Amino acid sequence: MAVVKVIEIIASSEKSIEDALHNAVTEVSKTIHNIDSVFVxxxxxxxxxxxxxxxxxxxxxxxxxxxxxxxxKAAK
Known part of the structure; x- marks a missing residue:
């Protein structure tokens, strides 16, 4: 069974909304794997x-x- 977790983040850019979204995905991907989607x-x-x-x-x-x-984690 797949389990999906949702976190909330804040991202910004001085260029554009699209760049802010790109920054969000780039930064989160450094520590979170298996990203399925981003909801603005x-x-x-x-x-x-x-x-x-x-x-x-x-x-x-x-x-x-x-x-x-x-x-x-369940075994601990």
Whole structure:
């Protein structure tokens, strides 16, 4: 049986929303494996002097838990 875990993260970029999403996946992939999907929960921008300075995303990342890892944790 596959088990999927969901975590919530915040990502940002000075370039674009798409770049913020790319940054989210790149950074999460460094420590989380088996990523299945990313759901963008919220989008915001920071504004200074009438111009967008930063794009921000709140994302839910879904990933499958390794069966071997689950069994090792259950045995403890």
């Amino acid at each position: 929960k919220d989008i915001k921008v920071h504004v200074k002097d009438g111009k967008i300075t930063t794009y921000g995303l709140i994302c839910k990342v879904s990933f499958r838990i390794d069966e071997q890892e689950r069994q090792e």
